[in-house]
Amino acid sequence: DGGITQSPKYLFRKEGQNVTLSCEQNLNHDAMYWYRQDPGQGLRLIYYSQIVNDFQKGDIAEGYSVSREKKESFPLTVTSAQKNPTAFYLCASSSPGQGAPRGGNQPQHFGDGTRLSIL
Amino acid sequence: GENVEQHPSTLSVQEGDSAVIKCTYSDSASNYFPWYKQELGKGPQLIIDIRSNVGEKKDQRIAVTLNKTAKHFSLHITETQPEDSAVYFCAASIRGGGNKLTFGTGTQLKVEL
Numbered sequence: 216d217g218g219i220t221q222s223p224k225y226l227f228r229k230e231g232q233n234v235t236l237s238c239e240q241n242l243n244h245d246a247m248y249w250y251r252q253d254p255g256q257g258l259r260l261i262y263y264s265q266i267v268n269d270f271q272k273g274d275i276a277e278g279y280s281v282s283r284e285k286k287e288s289f290p291l292t293v294t295s296a297q298k299n300p301t302a303f304y305l306c307a308s309s310s311p312g313q314g315a316p317r318g319g320n321q322p323q324h325f326g327d328g329t330r331l332s333i334l
Numbered sequence: 335g336e337n338v339e340q341h342p343s344t345l346s347v348q349e350g351d352s353a354v355i356k357c358t359y360s361d362s363a364s365n366y367f368p369w370y371k372q373e374l375g376k377g378p379q380l381i382i383d384i385r386s387n388v389g390e391k392k393d394q395r396i397a398v399t400l401n402k403t404a405k406h407f408s409l410h411i412t413e414t415q416p417e418d419s420a421v422y423f424c425a426a427s428i429r430g431g432g433n434k435l436t437f438g439t440g441t442q443l444k445v446e447l
Contacts, residue, residue, distance in 0.1 A: 219377075221377075246432075246433060255439070258378070258435075259437075263434060271432070305378070320365065320385070322380050322383060323368070324380065325370075325378045326377050327375075328376070328377050
């Protein structure tokens with residue numbers, strides 16, 4: 216089955232620790248995204264990548280880092296600089312638009328998220 | 335940047351009734367408007383989307399309408415069923431904006447028996 220796999224489903228972080236959330240897709244999508252979801256709020260964009268070895272900051276990138284070494288994978292690291300990391304993290308991917316800017320205006324497909332908590 | 339407002343935050347309907355969720359956006363350059371359904375502990379699932387060159391789109395019990403002049407779009411669910419209970423999010427994407435989505439704050443829909 217094609218889809219997006221996020222792991223782990225639950226993750227706990229100690230003070231001062233970096234943690235990495237995994238996101239893998241087998242949809243052959245070029246673009247991938249990371250969102251943060253807090254209770255009662257919509258999704259906010261952390262980072263996105265339209266192609267391998269390239270990524271851009273979203274609206275709330277501070278305290279996070281990403282890499283995009285493979286088309287299938289877009290891991291997110293929550294660093295110790297992120298002072299309020301407790302949230303539900305969602306990864307998404309999309310295909311590039313036809314005749315449009317790369318990755319433009321195509322449906323995004325989501326994984327089932329990782330819930331990160333502070334110990 | 336784009337700002338998307340969504341109302342109501344909670345909606346309770348009787349089974350078989352219709353449900354309507356409304357969103358407004360701020361940037362007239364937005365041209366793609368998806369709607370997502372999120373069940374507890376799951377990721378959002380795309381249920382319908384509409385582009386700015388279309389005023390209405392329907393898929394079985396679900397329809398979306400778009401008013402570009404007023405910059406608002408709405409989700410309509412007819413003949414609601416208990417399995418429609420979930421959180422629904424609207425979103426908007428700006429033309430040429432790298433497919434970045436700006437989301438509304440969500441509507442908790444409860445369909446009561």
